[in-house]
Amino acid sequence: MKLLTFLIIGSLACWPLTAQSQGRPEPPHSLLLEHVTVIDSTGSDPRPDMSVLIVGVRIKSIFSSGQSNPAVGGEIVDARGKFLIAGLWDMHVHALSQNEPERFFPLFIANGVTGIRDMGGDIPLSEVAQWKRDVHAGSRLGPEIFAAGPILEGEHPFWPFSIAVRNPAEARQAVTKLVKDDADFLKVYNTLSRDTYLAIAAQAKESRIPFEGHIPDAITPAEASGLGQKSIEHLWGIPGYISSESVRLQSMRTQADNEDDPKVARDLFYKINETILATHDAQKANTLYKEFRRNHTWQTPTLVVLKSYATIHDPSLRKDPRTAYIPDNLLSFWESMGGQPDPRNDEIQFRLFAYDLDIVKAMHEAKVPLLAGTDTPNPYTYPGFSLHEELELLVSTGLTPLEALETATLRAAEFLGVSQYFGSVEEGKMANLVLLDANPLTDIRNTKKIRGVILRGHFFDKAKLDELLAGQKLTRTRN
Numbered sequence: 001m002k003l004l005t006f007l008i009i010g011s012l013a014c015w016p017l018t019a020q021s022q023g024r025p026e027p028p029h030s031l032l033l034e035h036v037t038v039i040d041s042t043g044s045d046p047r048p049d050m051s052v053l054i055v056g057v058r059i060k061s062i063f064s065s066g067q068s069n070p071a072v073g074g075e076i077v078d079a080r081g082k083f084l085i086a087g088l089w090d091m092h093v094h095a096l097s098q099n100e101p102e103r104f105f106p107l108f109i110a111n112g113v114t115g116i117r118d119m120g121g122d123i124p125l126s127e128v129a130q131w132k133r134d135v136h137a138g139s140r141l142g143p144e145i146f147a148a149g150p151i152l153e154g155e156h157p158f159w160p161f162s163i164a165v166r167n168p169a170e171a172r173q174a175v176t177k178l179v180k181d182d183a184d185f186l187k188v189y190n191t192l193s194r195d196t197y198l199a200i201a202a203q204a205k206e207s208r209i210p211f212e213g214h215i216p217d218a219i220t221p222a223e224a225s226g227l228g229q230k231s232i233e234h235l236w237g238i239p240g241y242i243s244s245e246s247v248r249l250q251s252m253r254t255q256a257d258n259e260d261d262p263k264v265a266r267d268l269f270y271k272i273n274e275t276i277l278a279t280h281d282a283q284k285a286n287t288l289y290k291e292f293r294r295n296h297t298w299q300t301p302t303l304v305v306l307k308s309y310a311t312i313h314d315p316s317l318r319k320d321p322r323t324a325y326i327p328d329n330l331l332s333f334w335e336s337m338g339g340q341p342d343p344r345n346d347e348i349q350f351r352l353f354a355y356d357l358d359i360v361k362a363m364h365e366a367k368v369p370l371l372a373g374t375d376t377p378n379p380y381t382y383p384g385f386s387l388h389e390e391l392e393l394l395v396s397t398g399l400t401p402l403e404a405l406e407t408a409t410l411r412a413a414e415f416l417g418v419s420q421y422f423g424s425v426e427e428g429k430m431a432n433l434v435l436l437d438a439n440p441l442t443d444i445r446n447t448k449k450i451r452g453v454i455l456r457g458h459f460f461d462k463a464k465l466d467e468l469l470a471g472q473k474l475t476r477t478r479n
Contacts, residue, residue, distance in 0.1 A: 028056035030074030031431075031459055035065045036084045039441060040425040041409040043402075046441065052084060054431040057456040062427055075459060082451055083439050085405065086424050087114030087432030089144075089412035090387045092233055092300050092373025096121035096128055096147055097161075099327075104376075104383040105142035106468040107325060109460065111384030112434035112450050115144035115412065115422060117373070119213065119233070120151040122161035125181040138456070141468075144432070146184040146416055151213070152200060154191035162189065168199035175203040186211040188229070190236065194218035201227040217253065222288055225297040231371065231415070233300045235356055239276050242285040242359075249275055266345070273348050277355060285359075289366035298369045298415055301360050303393040304386045305375035310353035312338035312379065313346055322382045324473050334379040361397040370394070371415060372408040388448045401444040431457040 031054040038047045053061045088111075095104045096118045108116065123131075128147045134140035152174055153162040163178075165171040171192075178186060186204055188197060188211050197216050204211040205228060212231040215224045221237050232238070240249045249272060256268035292299065311317065323331055364370060372394065374386040387408060394404040413423025421430050433454040438446035453460045460468070 029457060030055045030060075031454065031457060032074070032076045033079045033084060033435070034076065036079035036082050036435070037439070038062065038425050039083055039085050039402075039405070039439075041086050041406050042424050042426070043406075046083070046439070050084075052425070052433075054454065054457050057431055059425065059427050059429050059431050062425070077435075077452070077459060077461075079435060079451075081437075083436040083446075084425055085434050085436065085440065085447070086409040086422070087143075087434055087453070087455075088112050088387055088408045088447070089115040089117070089372070089416075089422075090374055090376065090384075090408070091117045091371040091412050091415070092119050092302050093117065093376050093383070094119060094121055094378075095376070095383065096123045096131075096145075098122060100377070101131060101140075101142060103325075103327065103472060105140075106472050107383040107385070108143045109141060109384070109453060109455060110450075110465045110468040111387065112447070112453055113143055113384045113387055114432035114434075114453070114455055116146070117412075117416070118145060118147040119375075120148050120159065120161070120187045122150075125149040125178075125183055129182060136456075138458075141455075144422065148185055148187035148212075149178060149181065149183045151187045151189050152178075152192065153189045154193055154196065154216075156191065158189070158191055165192065165196045165200070168195050171196040171199035172203045175200055175207060175209070179207045179209050183209070185209060185230070186213075188213040188216075190214040190216050192216045198227070201229070204228070217250070222291050225288075225291050225295045228295075229297060231298040231300055233373070234302050234306065234375070235299065235359055238288070238359060239352070239355060240272075242281055242288060243276055243279040244281040244284070245275055245279045246284075266342075270345060270348060273352055277348070277351055280355075285362060286366065289363050289368050292363070292368045293366060296369060298371055299360075299363060300371040300373040301356065301394075302373050302375045302390070303356065303360065303397075304390045305378045305381050306353055306356050307393065308378070308380040309338075310349045311346075312349075313341040317380045320380065320382075322385055325382065325469075326377070327474065330377060337379045357393070357397050360394070364398055364403075369411065369415075370399075370407050371412060372404070388445070391444050391447060395444045401441045404444055405440055405447070 033052040035049055038050045049065045051063055051065045090113050093116045095116060132145050135142040151159055151162040152165055155164055155166045157164050163174045165174050186209060188200060197219055200211060210230040213233055215221060215237040221241050240246055243249055252268060252272050256265050259265040259268060372387060372390045374381045374390050376383050376386055391404045394407060395401055410423035413419040431454050434450060435452040436446055437449040437451050440446045451462055
């Protein structure tokens, strides 16, 4: 985190020096948005007919358009009838693997996603640091980046770029190395043993670095919260834990994992899912949510990817026009997921997704802090595009459009510890903003109606955003 903070401060402070070093100071670029409705993500009511003056990379002033304008020598945009929101954050992506930034970053920007939390990839952290520098210098187009680097896994990692930690000593060594390599946080995975997870939690606390991610089977969600895990992704482990039969479910899961016969294993997992749905324990759930709130354990439910997996055999997924932005190797991987259609399993998967929505609704009512994330590029989740679907799904669970918007703006910045720079439309903050054609507070789907994106003070109008999208579109002939 200290590296990103340094980069932010550097980008805010040093832009005049380049011109001075060339012998003649030049005024910083300025941009004035006039007659716009400001939705600032602070909880305040929308402010119509405002002017927003951006100088360099920061918002310099916000004032009524009826007031006399300060001297402006730069770009002026008539934003009459438009709505201005803070730049969006996708708080669960995997966009830092080889060749992905070049393809995915323009898609993020074109969709108003000006910040990402990357939860694991194969680009070394030293190269990620260079990406951060290039993005802040403007030599590469891309969002603000918070990155975990390699995932911390158990003895037999699921992902080839993960770090295998087989015992507490290796766990502590791995944490120490990631801190030295300037990881912004640690990503823990469900393949960790109990002892290695406990060692990671202890070393993370000692090293003052957050740890976030999945929960191993040997750790309960309540334990993870108590040990200081900062966020839990995908509601990991929660549906089984809030069952009145959680102990029996754990035994059934172990049996299914160890079963060699695929048909028997499939039947066991079906029984596990049936049991989860039939044995919800409301008191246990309420107690857990109170723990999350007390410990400030954030949840990134990634509903959009949970829905994709729940409907993986829906033919419409494969006909989505956004597949034109997905490279062949990744699209082939998506199409291979889910195995053969099984009406019984497909039906219960959709019921489980409906249960996930109910869990998020209950957590929101219990005031558990929520974040918006997509898990892109997992199957049928699209860089940039799918964050807007996530906001819709959050609204479907009972969040107001403003509350959903805040999960991707101010709450994201608060979680990352950078709310002094990002997350709201306020004077002095970084000018990462999105200009919309319609009010997202009347319909959250209006976040898709993007008229322009301001990225570190530079305005990308609709024509430029369309160019970004066109540049990433693939030409292919597919059945």
